[in-house]
Amino acid sequence: MDQSIIDKQPYGRFHRKLFVLSSGGPFLDGYILSIIAVAMVGASDELRLTSFDEGLVGAAALVGVLVGGLVFGPVTDRVGRQLMYTIDLIALIVASALALVVTDAWQLIAVRFLAGIAIGADHPIATALLAEWLPSHRRGRTMGALVGTWFIGASVSYGVGYVFSVFAGPDAWRWVLASAAVPGIVFLLARIGTPESPRWLLRHNRRDDAREALKTAFGRYPSEEELNQLAETEPPQSARMRDLFTGGYLGRTLFAGGFWACQVAPAFAIWTFYPVVLGAYGFEQGDTALLWSLIVSLVTLAGCYPCLRWVDTLGRRPVLIWTFVAVAASMTVLGLFPGMAMGLAIVMFVVNALALGGGNTLQYIYPTELFPTHIRGTAMGVASSISRIGAAAGTYLLPIGLDHLGLGPTMLAGGAIALAGCLISVAWAPETKGLALHETAAVGPRPVAKATSGVR
Template sequence: MKTVSERRTARGELSATGKRHFLIRLAAVMVGGMFLDGYILGIIGPVAATMMGDLRLTSLEEGLVAAAALLGILVGSPIGGYAADKFGRKPLFMLDMGLFVIASALQFVVDSAEWLIVVRLMMGVAIGAEYSVGWPLMSEFAPARLRGRVLGLTLIAWYSGFMAAFALGYVLTEYTDLGWRTILGTSTVIAGVLFVSRLGLPESPRWLWNVGRRDEARLVARRYLESEADVADVEHEDVRPGTFGMLFSRKYWRSTLFVSMFWFCAVSPYFAIATFADSVLESYGLGGGLAGGVGLSAVALSGVVLTVFLIDKVGRRVLTVPPQWLATVILAVIGLWAGAPPFAVLVLFLVFSFFNAMYNTLTGVYPGEVFPTEIRGIGTGFAAAVSRVGAGIGTFLLPMSMKTLGTGGTMLIAAGVALLGAVLSQWLAPETKGKSLTETAAGYGH
């Protein structure tokens, strides 16, 4: 008689060890994309002064260089989401990284502000598409018992990428003769490795089933999914095309509202308070430099790590709702406490960063869970675009607010945004721990 392992091999199914290795590989290449997102944003800081002098950038051009990647994400995420739902996860997962490799390599030869802005915009488009395909693809392969933890790893990767890039850029700028083009172009190495690592990955069985390719879906599901229950759940998928309008349908408008505005409210105060905190750190001699760029991110990273550890044990809501209320209170205290000693403001900021990072981790989990397969890509992409609007507001309107309203008024506005997120999450944040994707994406009416 054939063993269970031999029977599985005969019908193309991997062993339990093989399935575990596949999941690790998929998680690694997806997490790598989020690492790159943090990396390209973090690497700019250490070379900004040299780059500005070499290219003779105006203040406007410097701002556009910094903003180009965010704008690219704003454009790339909904387009990538639409394409991922229409043409499949697999081709987009390769195409976005291929675009990133090309754009990143062009950084070695840029010779004008205009070209640098275009290149950084292309990189942002690729990262935006990565948001829209990476999370859906990972959620569609991950077992329910591990899905929150695996998706949450992306936020660890983002903070780690930012910290690694800032540290590397700082060291290369201070202690080597490498030019700023070479330092920016270091992202090409990571992107190239990720592109090669993605070759041969399978298409999502849920997407295959959704577009009517049922035999292929069954083969992929049986080969890669962890359990028979996961395989059976794939066959619960509807066979229907997704449309952008479905995001605002009676069944899914709450999902769209929650994911988009939760994400918006999570990132907007973070960018505002991070900018404000730099002036506080300067009073301690920590503003800028290696300590300022890496140390503060490390506090946020610890919040993400704790959340990833707990998410599949305690659930989503307890890590989403209470931290937002705490963040709201902290921002309000900073705004109302006129004349607070710098040490107190510093402590409050660090506590805010920790709790904000906790619920920010859920921005990488909920999008892949609450939308059905036919609009999982476009739903994630739309929410990512809305979040980048929040990031832009936090980054670019803050200086004006600081001048006209002062730090107190600015922090109260940030507290108001956090309050909106807390109220929305109290109302709409679902508990998806341990549920199949069919259950999590059933809509609020079911």
């Protein structure tokens, strides 16, 4: 089939703007989920948190992401991407500001949970909207780069936390948590006026609205032939969550949620308690630990960039498998030799961070490619929710594991989870590079992409 009007478009100003706007969700995700590590010391002292309470505080936002994805993934498939694109940020801003009035542990847990719901809602909304506007030859690297903004958000949070800790002290932890409202407001205002996905509009028999959306994005109305060609790939169809668990989509749902969970379960546990974990290997505590956390976060971000090209040249499948291998190997070494010299520990943390960054680029690529438009938001929401089950469990169990099992066994457990993700990927990961979105989402044998489609 000939390329649609969307696939024929060069990657231009509209796509770059939409990428920046869509990056608000992952940026705030990384910021909010990482900033708790900065605020935990002050909150723990003032609210007298136990290790049990700290585990709940660390996991609350992740559980909220789970709920938000399950609830709002189907909603965005029913009411549209553009409307929910702004509403979820309003909820996130309010939840962040509520941190200023927290006076008890349960209130902090509740505020983190509400912020997580807003984040979970943005996963299916922003990723579905961006994927449905991208031409096939730039979809892999652009969706992968969206994950990279998570690490930018995390890095910024550590930098903000360091500034607060130096100039305001640990008593400023409420303002540290509330600071997420500032970028939230910026992204909210910038997102106003974003056009709806024409793919979604055609699925809902809104042909004239699809024509207007294409005019807003590309500066001209599509011809009838171009609109008909796009409409052929997006026949009207209602969204049903049960479609994710029937026929050929059940395996895809399990794969998308499974590999994602195996990536984030050990990663989020370490990211949430980086100052504690690094301190266990001999790194300095206090403000210096925040700088180490910032450095590791930047290294993780650096790991994303070579993989952004490799997913379109080498392919999605090998990038996913080999990054899992590197994560499992580095965590196994950290677990087998917890008393290692600091220099070797640094090397292992660098390998771990680079591999995590590279592998995480697939988190927004596979779930958006493997499902059709009418259930793409639902699929993304379900996959992110499955992943957060693992992330919440890992985050909750890490401080308990350090207290009761020790450093070595806790790191070995993380390596075992990464190995499980590698096995899942070997068994189920498909190759989708260079294919049009309706081709990657089709159940059955996939066409082979042209050799040049992944390197334009």
